[in-house]
Amino acid sequence: MNTDNQFRVLAIEDELPIRRFLQTILEPEFNLHLAEGGHAGLAAAATTKPDVILLDLGLPDLDGIEVIKRIREWSAVPIIVVSVREREDDKVTALDAGADDYISKPFGVNELQARIRAALRRTLQQTPEPVFSSDELMVDLSNRRVTCHGEEIPLTPTEYDILRLLVTHAGKVLTHSQILKEVWGIAYLEQPHVLRVNISNLRRKIEVDPSRPKHIITEPGVGYRLKTI
Amino acid sequence: MKISRSFSGYVGAVTLVVLASLLCEAVRPSLAPTNMVMLYLLAVVLAAARLGLRPAILTAFLSVLAFDFLFVPPRFSLRVSDTEYLVTFFALFVVGVVISSLVSQIREKVEQVERQEARTSSLYYLTRDLTVAVDIQAIVVALQQAVLRTFSSRLTVVLDHVSFSEAIDNDKFIPLDNNSSIIAHWVIQSGRRAGKGTSAHSDSPFIFVPIKVGSQTVGVMVIEECEATLTENFQLIEAFAGQAAMALERVHLTIQAEEARILRQKNHLEQALLNSISHDLRTPLVTISGVLDSLLNDDLKYDSNKRWAMLSTASEEATRLNRFVGSLLDMTRLEAGVLSPRLIDCDVDEIIGCAIGAVEQRLGTHQIMTSLEPNLPLVPADLALLTQALVNVLDNAIKHSPQTEDITLSVRSDGTSVVITVCDCGSGVPSGEESRIFDKFHRISVPETVGGTGLGLSIAKGIIEAHKGKITASNRVQGGLMVEVILPATAPDTLIQGN
Numbered sequence: 001m002n003t004d005n006q007f008r009v010l011a012i013e014d015e016l017p018i019r020r021f022l023q024t025i026l027e028p029e030f031n032l033h034l035a036e037g038g039h040a041g042l043a044a045a046a047t048t049k050p051d052v053i054l055l056d057l058g059l060p061d062l063d064g065i066e067v068i069k070r071i072r073e074w075s076a077v078p079i080i081v082v083s084v085r086e087r088e089d090d091k092v093t094a095l096d097a098g099a100d101d102y103i104s105k106p107f108g109v110n111e112l113q114a115r116i117r118a119a120l121r122r123t124l125q126q127t128p129e130p131v132f133s134s135d136e137l138m139v140d141l142s143n144r145r146v147t148c149h150g151e152e153i154p155l156t157p158t159e160y161d162i163l164r165l166l167v168t169h170a171g172k173v174l175t176h177s178q179i180l181k182e183v184w185g186i187a188y189l190e191q192p193h194v195l196r197v198n199i200s201n202l203r204r205k206i207e208v209d210p211s212r213p214k215h216i217i218t219e220p221g222v223g224y225r226l227k228t229i
Numbered sequence: 230m231k232i233s234r235s236f237s238g239y240v241g242a243v244t245l246v247v248l249a250s251l252l253c254e255a256v257r258p259s260l261a262p263t264n265m266v267m268l269y270l271l272a273v274v275l276a277a278a279r280l281g282l283r284p285a286i287l288t289a290f291l292s293v294l295a296f297d298f299l300f301v302p303p304r305f306s307l308r309v310s311d312t313e314y315l316v317t318f319f320a321l322f323v324v325g326v327v328i329s330s331l332v333s334q335i336r337e338k339v340e341q342v343e344r345q346e347a348r349t350s351s352l353y354y355l356t357r358d359l360t361v362a363v364d365i366q367a368i369v370v371a372l373q374q375a376v377l378r379t380f381s382s383r384l385t386v387v388l389d390h391v392s393f394s395e396a397i398d399n400d401k402f403i404p405l406d407n408n409s410s411i412i413a414h415w416v417i418q419s420g421r422r423a424g425k426g427t428s429a430h431s432d433s434p435f436i437f438v439p440i441k442v443g444s445q446t447v448g449v450m451v452i453e454e455c456e457a458t459l460t461e462n463f464q465l466i467e468a469f470a471g472q473a474a475m476a477l478e479r480v481h482l483t484i485q486a487e488e489a490r491i492l493r494q495k496n497h498l499e500q501a502l503l504n505s506i507s508h509d510l511r512t513p514l515v516t517i518s519g520v521l522d523s524l525l526n527d528d529l530k531y532d533s534n535k536r537w538a539m540l541s542t543a544s545e546e547a548t549r550l551n552r553f554v555g556s557l558l559d560m561t562r563l564e565a566g567v568l569s570p571r572l573i574d575c576d577v578d579e580i581i582g583c584a585i586g587a588v589e590q591r592l593g594t595h596q597i598m599t600s601l602e603p604n605l606p607l608v609p610a611d612l613a614l615l616t617q618a619l620v621n622v623l624d625n626a627i628k629h630s631p632q633t634e635d636i637t638l639s640v641r642s643d644g645t646s647v648v649i650t651v652c653d654c655g656s657g658v659p660s661g662e663e664s665r666i667f668d669k670f671h672r673i674s675v676p677e678t679v680g681g682t683g684l685g686l687s688i689a690k691g692i693i694e695a696h697k698g699k700i701t702a703s704n705r706v707q708g709g710l711m712v713e714v715i716l717p718a719t720a721p722d723t724l725i726q727g728n
Contacts, residue, residue, distance in 0.1 A: 086555075088613045106551055192573060200576050211578040211601055212585055220583045221613030 006031040007120055010050035012041030012067065013082070014059050018105075022054070025109045030116070038062025045071055052119050057083040057094065065097050072098035078119035082107065088221030095175045095222070102173065102222075118171050118228075132167040134228060137206055137215055139167050148206055158183065159202045162195075166216065166226035175223040199224060238284035245272040246291040250299055262300045262314075266321050269296055273325040277332035285333065289325025293318045348465050351379040355469060359476040363483075368476045375469060376452055380462065386440075386473075387413040388448040405451065412437055413449045420446040422463070425454050438463075440470045442478045509553050513546035556684040559617065560669070563691040570611035570695050574719050577605040577640055577647055580612065584619035585638075591624065594632045600639045606718035608647050610696055615716075618692035621685035622651050622700075622712050629655030629710065642718060649714040657704035666702055686712075 009030040011022050019034050026032045033048050035041035038059045045053060053071065057064030068079055078100040083090070086104045094102060100122075101115055130142040138147045141164060146153045155163065161183045166174065180188045180195055188194060199218075203210040217225045249272040253265040269292035277285035297307055301314050309315060358371035369386045376384040385405055405413065412430045416423050416437045423429040424436040440448040450470055520543040524536065531539065578601065585597055608615075626636045634654040641648050658666055667690040669683070686702075693700045698716040705711050 106547070196574070196576065196579075200578070203578075211581050211599060213582050217586065218579055218583050218612070220616040221611065 007051040008033065008048055009052050009054065009116065010035065010041065010044055010048060011054040011082075012038065012044075012059065013054070013056045015056075018056075025112070026116075029113065038064070038067045041067060042070055045075065045077070050077060051123070052116050053077055053079045054082050054116075055079055055099070057081055057085055057090065065093055068094060068097040068099050076123075078123055080115055080119055082112075091173075091219075091222045092175050092177075095173060096177060100172060122169075122172065132170060132226075134215060134226075136208075139163060141167065146206070153205050155202070155205065156198075158198055159205070162198055162202060163206075163226075166224065170226045171228040173219050173223050173225045179224065238280040239287055241280045242276050242284040242288040242291065245276050245288055246295050248272070249292065250295050253296075253300060257300070262296075262302075263317055265296065265300055266317060269293075269321060270324060270328070274328055274332065277329040278336065281336070282329055282333035285329030286326055289322050289329065292325065293322050296321065347379070348468075351375055352465070352468055352472070354378065355472055359472055362476055362480070365477065365480055368473060368480065371476075372450065372469065372473050376450075379465070380452070382453045384453070385451045386448055387417070387451060388477075389417055389446075409433060409435060409451060413451060416449045417446050420444075424451075426463075436466070438466050438470050440474045440477065442474045447474065447477055506557070510550065513550040513553075516546040517543045517550075553684075556688060559688045560684050560691075563688060563695075570614050570692070572609040572611060572696070574607040575610045575612050575615070577601065577608055577642075577649075580608065580610060580615055580619065581638065581640065581649075583612065583616040584623060587616060587620045588623045588627065591627060593627075595627055595630055596635045597623070598635050598637045600637070602641045605640060605642050605647060606644065608716050609719055610716070614692045615696060618689040618700075619649070619651075619714070621689040622714065625685055626651050626653035626655070626710070626712070629653055631655065645718055647716050647718050649716070650711060651714075652705060652709060652711045654709040657708060657710045658702065660704065663702045663704070667700065689714075 007030050009026060010033045011019065011026075012035045013019050013022065014036055019036075023032060023034070030052075033044055033050065035044045038061050041053075041055070041059075042062075044050075055064055055067060059067070064081065064083070068081075071077065071079065079098065080101045080103060081091075081094045081099045082103050082105060083094075084105045091102045100119055103112060103115055130140065132139040132141070136149045138145075140146075144160065146155055146160070146163065162179060165179060165182050176192050176195055177189050180191070184191075184194065199216060200210070203213055203216055206215060207213045215227055217227050219225055246269070249268050253260075253268055256265075256268075272292060273285055273288045276288040280288075294307075297309065297314070297318060298305065302310050355371060355375035358374065359368060362368045362371050365388070372386060373384045376382050387405070387410070412423055412433055412435075415430070416439050419429075420439050420441060421429060422436070422438050423431075424433045425431060426436065430437070434454060436452045436454065438450045438452070439446045440450060450466065450473070452466065520539045523539065524531070528536075581599060581601065585599070588597075623636065623638070630636055630653040636654075637650075637652045639650050639652075641650075667686050669687045690700050693714055693716070696716055698714060700712065700714050702710055702712045
């Protein structure tokens with residue numbers, strides 16, 4: 001089999017059973033490299049130039065967050081955190097450090113594969129699709145037009161900025177501080193209520209039932225995610 | 230103080246004699262000198278009643294002199310022409326002295342009774358205060374008040390190992406210096422009193438009285454010297470110490486009883502935990518390992534349908550196991566106090582949306598009907614934790630609802646709080662067990678198919694209470710269970726700022 005045509009996935013994971021399991025489920029589709037610890041993982045990331053990195057946060061030799069930070073010093077490769085730590089703080093720390101996605105153990109095979117594909121899709125489209133559509137919602141970035149069921153929806157500049165940010169990272173969780181920093185600037189990091197109010201208004205405009213949102217999904221304690229189909 | 234008091238007594242005595250003499254002079258024309266003695270006797274009685282024994286005797290003596298000098302002929306000389314008057318002088322003096330001593334004895338008795346009365350009542354007040362004291366601090370405060378009331382002195386109590394002076398921040402306690410602390414510990418060790426007016430450490434400005442329970446000294450009362458000489462009142466102070474010892478003993482026993490009760494309860498819980506864990510962890514494992522073993526050994530024996538059925542059961546059980554482990558972790562975190570909510574003002578819409586989104590996959594044939602009042606106030610909440618709590622409540626409703634029956638979720642507000650109500654159409658709970666369903670590992674007797682951990686609602690309760698909210702359950706009239714979550718709302722003025 002020509003491995004050059006396959007995407008390279010680097011899994012940094014210290015537990016042998018999980019490495020074996022990852023091998024079983026990922027090998028047929030991806031070119032998988034395994035690293036047992038943080039230092040080995042950093043070395044492997046430099047030599048194998050992976051397209052996606054799967055990272056366990058609880059490594060024995062180096063904290064996972066530190067691994068993310070060091071990789072981010074020289075590479076923008078998508079990092080998917082795979083961890084048993086399911087507390088929101090850990091997720092936020094990992095995402096703010098530069099991780100792209102987060103998946104909790106135990107995870108479903110399909111879910112993991114889907115997340116890897118989504119991460120790959122995002123890196124492949126260097127310039128994002130100018131038009132995003134999901135069910136009745138359409139966001140045309142090139143014309144700054146947002147429509148729902150074909151009807152144009154008037155948005156304030158801030159609301160549009162938030163929606164544009166979510167669209168360009170569709171499917172990915174953005175933490176509160178990431179959105180605040182991008183839309184309002186670093187001075188607003190401690191003002192989560194401005195984000196809450198704007199998200200609430202945005203939902204009222206684009207969601208059918210704002211209390212059961214179908215597009216802008218809240219990840220409790222972490223941030224927001226725009227749902228893709 | 231003492232000197233000036235007796236001095237004023239003697240001045241009073243002289244005054245009384247002068248007054249009696251002036252009175253005698255006024256009535257001299259119509260009264261024989263012998264009868265004037267009666268007026269002097271009156272002065273002696275008054276002196277005895279008001280001024281005490283010694284001034285009264287002085288009054289008697291001065292009366293004899295004044296009577297002799299002023300009224301007995303020859304006047305203005307101490308000489309006596311008629312020797313009969315010597316008998317009068319003698320009688321006046323003796324009667325005066327006898328009356329003085331009798332009256333002053335009565336007076337002393339009255340004073341003694343008054344002192345006794347004061348002691349009894351201060352002891353009574355102390356006993357009354359100590360009876361209602363529930364902890365050591367309250368006992369110390371009661372003692373301080375008693376000492377302040379009775380002797381106008383300040384007090385500090387040093388207990389074995391712990392000094393409670395720090396705990397009470399008012400001007401009633403004495404800050405202890407190093408030396409006093411050393412004496413206090415000596416008293417605890419020796420069980421003897423020390424300080425001013427005693428045989429040990431008498432150079433200290435304080436008096437140290439041991440508080441004894443049986444033969445063991447558990448603490449020391451340190452009292453400041455004050456107006457009333459404390460050394461005279463050692464008996465009373467020791468009575469205080471006795472009362473304090475009894476109160477300390479009582480509080481100590483209460484604490485022990487409470488600890489024993491908690492320990493019993495904990496043992497009971499731990500037993501329940503072990504039972505539950507062994508049941509809930511093993512049951513799914515039986516299925517999972519059973520399926521895996523069968524497939525590993527006799528893979529060919531099963532056709533693909535059967536294999537699929539076995540594997541999907543195993544997968545379901547694995548999911549259940551995962552959720553149980555998650556619940557156990559939540560419970561442990563909640564009990565260890567790690568799950569402290571970080572409260573941020575949240576939209577109720579968003580909370581409900583998150584909770585429903587999280588249970589959507591488990592809904593099956595059920596539907597959740599929501600009705601939210603418009604313009605709900607914000608709720609200070611830790612979104613992740615509160616979502617978890619509502620998910621647990623919704624899960625419980627889903628588990629106990631007959632298929633195809635809807636679950637209703639409604640939210641209303643009275644401005645100061647937000648009430649989230651979740652209703653199902655299940656069988657409800659046996660009456661009387663409404664509050665027990667929030668107990669750990671409490672599961673109402675339902676068919677085995679309704680697999681629960683018995684932890685979900687108690688976790689929900691823990692989280693809601695950490696939000697200063699309340700969660701209650703009641704049976705609905707039309708059947709089914711209604712769970713009500715009441716959360717405090719953010720005050721409206723902060724809401725404006727939020728916009």
